[in-house]
Amino acid sequence: MANKLIRDMGLPASITAVFTARNITNAKDALSLTEFELMELLGVGLKDVSLAVDHISKMVSPPRQTALSLMQQHIRNERLGGHLPTRLKGLDEALCGGIPFGVLTELVGPAGIGKTQFCFMLSILASLPESFGGLDGQVVYIDLEFKFSSKRLIEIGAKNFPEVFCMKEMAQKMAGRILVFRPQSLSEFTESLQQIKMSLLTRQVKLLIIDSMAALVSGDSEQGNPKQNSLGWHISFLKSIAEFSRVPIVVTNQVRSHNSDQTSLYSFQGGKGKDMEDDSRYDSHLVAALGINWAHSVTVRLILDSKSGQKFIKVAKSPMSPPLGFPFHVTSSGISLLDENGVELMGPEISRIHNQGHRIFSNLVDESML
Amino acid sequence: MxxxxxxxxxxxxxxxxxxxxxxxxxxxxxxxxxxxxxxxxxxxxxxxxxxxxxxxxxxxxCSSSRAIIGAQTAWDVLHEEESATRITTSSVDLDHILGGGISCCEVTEIGKITALTSLIQLAVNVQIPVHCGGLGGKAIYIDTEGSFMVERVLQIAQACAVEMSTSYASSHNSLPPSHILMQPEDILENIIYFRVCSYTEQIALVNYLDKFISEHREVKLVIIDSITFHFRQDFDDLALRTRLLGGMALKLMKLAKKFVLAVVLLNQVTTKYTEGSFQLSLALGDSWSHACTNRIILYWNCDERYAYIDKSPSLRSTSAPYAVTSSGIRNSVSKCQQILRTQAT
Known part of the structure; x- marks a missing residue:
């Protein structure tokens, strides 16, 4: 509503004329100035300016809702209570039913841990007919790392839902619902997002996956600020389309190594943090590739990592779940949890990313993944 | 002449x-x-x-003490400060360092990557009826990031409703009559929610709040989650940003004073390069850090969550542990804290 035109707001004609004459056409222009700047620019008294600003503000303000009306809306409009179940029982419980609609969910982890497998699984679940507990919709899969494999996708589908995928035409139908898109550059990606927006709003698409967000920027920028700024627009765009279409958006993120822990401290913490720093941390201290600005905009962050040979899914950031970690392994049928209850992790352990004891030879199943 | x-x-x-x-x-x-x-x-x-x-x-x-129209003497201000009500955080330790809770009449800034639970807890606690020692008010929740979770509000509201009825039962030795009992649905109904999608809307809404609250006097808490988001994306003209934020901060302070309500802003965390190393600090820069009356930073220490009072004109700069549970913010109950307590006594 920021671009709402001032002449359509029902202000007195004389005031509207003054605004138009000074080329202040929409609410954004008017509200970006202080009242005194407006007085100076328009040559109108303080009283008129305040009245006009109050009126414009009222017109532009978003509508009022209550938490109760929001909840009723969600219950009324959405199947499965607004969550896409991952079929990983413990994880679903921790997330109140699965991947939430309308927000960004991020998967972070080192290469080869199973992020893409997780995405494959979610694509299948979203495309399944409602009778099988799916969302019965299309999936847009933006593959920026060129790792999408239809063969693997159908394999996972066939193992988990043999009754659906064994019928040839059904398998074709399911796979036909997953639209894979491979932009080559940031600008192409930006363009595709605009198109995706339309199809999301028409409600055919029930899930958007971006694998991976970090691949976009890691190629063509050095470090630090340019990385953040170039994604600023995408972040707010993705968030807003997630919300207006109430579609779950799943994004993967890479990791990069990090040489010191200083950034995780505030200045007032001083040396306190140093005491708890142990040597083991230097082994493989990894952080999510996209920085803190990006971390703010995801609502749920799942970390996939491995510690002494065991892989874990950790609910690192979630407004509804306690910090839980679930051991998992990757098999031919996708990802499965080894323990439904999960382990409650204390302190910053939950957001640490380990990559230790990568057992290359011990696990045959691992080999077929990536 | x-x-x-x-x-x-x-x-x-x-x-x-x-x-x-x-x-x-x-x-x-x-x-x-x-x-x-x-x-x-x-x-x-x-x-x-x-x-x-x-x-x-x-x-x-005009009497000599009121030489300037609109001014108050420090003595009057003292009375006002003493009568100011506070919103409990549900954690005794946090309330203790905050002097009883989040103060009405003041703008408080909270810094954290995500503080949804703490914010919702406040929005629920502000509604605790007067006979239970609360304010019996309503809350306005301004969501700029789209991270509001109704499920979580329901969880915390349910826990709060149960606690209120048990505390009533224990103090009156009888079950509370149904008309004074708060149902979770009532609590949800009293959280007024605005979804802001651009910084223009944010400014407009803050302008409009004055009128809105004067029509809804029972509002005792305004939460903005977060003040930062729209101002960090796609904003090239930093001078304009500072001016707009400054104006908004002033209006919020005015609101807090005029309607005797608490304003709580969430700010994002960023890294800042000082003295040869990167350190965490709150976003929006140095000029913004003057805008709020109180500033609380939530962080991890060892295995515990801590709140630190970074800035306040009346409170000591100190920190206290707290815990986030499924029913909301609670006192932290770990060994670490017990040790601290024994040291303190």
Missing amino acids: EVGRLPISAAQKGKLISAGYTTLSSISSLSPTLLSRDLNISETDALEIIKHASLGGTMDD
Whole structure:
């Protein structure tokens, strides 16, 4: 509503004329100035300016809702209570039913841990007919790392839902619902997002996956600020389309190594943090590739990592779940949890990313993944 | 001639006019010394003239303690401060360092990557009825990031409703009558939610709040989650950003004072390069950090969550542990804290 035109707001004609004459056409222009700047620019008294600003503000303000009306809306409009179940029982419980609609969910982890497998699984679940507990919709899969494999996708589908995928035409139908898109550059990606927006709003698409967000920027920028700024627009765009279409958006993120822990401290913490720093941390201290600005905009962050040979899914950031970690392994049928209850992790352990004891030879199943 | 209206002696009036001072505004901006030299009168007389001129020639007898219209004495302010109500955080330790909770009449900034639970807890706690020691108010929740989770609100509201009825039962030795009991649905109903999608809307809404709250006086808490988001994306003109944020902060402070309500802002965390290393700090820069009255930073220490008072005109800069449970913010109950307590006693 920021671009709402001032002449359509029902202000007195004389005031509207003054605004138009000074080329202040929409609410954004008017509200970006202080009242005194407006007085100076328009040559109108303080009283008129305040009245006009109050009126414009009222017109532009978003509508009022209550938490109760929001909840009723969600219950009324959405199947499965607004969550896409991952079929990983413990994880679903921790997330109140699965991947939430309308927000960004991020998967972070080192290469080869199973992020893409997780995405494959979610694509299948979203495309399944409602009778099988799916969302019965299309999936847009933006593959920026060129790792999408239809063969693997159908394999996972066939193992988990043999009754659906064994019928040839059904398998074709399911796979036909997953639209894979491979932009080559940031600008192409930006363009595709605009198109995706339309199809999301028409409600055919029930899930958007971006694998991976970090691949976009890691190629063509050095470090630090340019990385953040170039994604600023995408972040707010993705968030807003997630919300207006109430579609779950799943994004993967890479990791990069990090040489010191200083950034995780505030200045007032001083040396306190140093005491708890142990040597083991230097082994493989990894952080999510996209920085803190990006971390703010995801609502749920799942970390996939491995510690002494065991892989874990950790609910690192979630407004509804306690910090839980679930051991998992990757098999031919996708990802499965080894323990439904999960382990409650204390302190910053939950957001640490380990990559230790990568057992290359011990696990045959691992080999077929990536 | 304006000078003629001044309640001063005719001789002084004559001197004023002959020295060329005919309008009140020409006098009121002068220094007494200058005026006394120009008119060849004593400085005391000059001061008297300036005083009258500043008051616009009207001679009303204002007491000496109220020399400036709209000002209060520190004594009055003290009364106001003492009567100011506070919103409990549900954690005794946090309330302790905050002097009883989040203060009404003040703008408090919270810094954390995500503090949804703490914010919702406040939105629920502000509704605790007066007979249970609360404020019995309503909350406005302004969501700029789209991270509001109704499921979580319901969880916390349910826990709060249960706690209120058990505390009533234990103090009155009977089950609470149904009409004073708060249902989770009522709590949800009393959280007014605005979804803001651009910084223009954010400014507009803050402007509009004044009118909205004057129509809904029961609002005792305004939460903005987060103040930062729209101002960090796609904003090239940093000078404009600072100006807009400054204006918004002023309006929020005015709201807090005018309607005796608490304003809580969430700010994002960023890294800042100081003294050769990167450190965490709150976003929006140094000029913004002056905008809020209180600033609380939530962080991890060892295996515990801590709240640290980074800035406050009245509270000691200290930290306290707290815990986030499925029913909301609670006291932390780990060994680490017990040790601290024994040390303190």
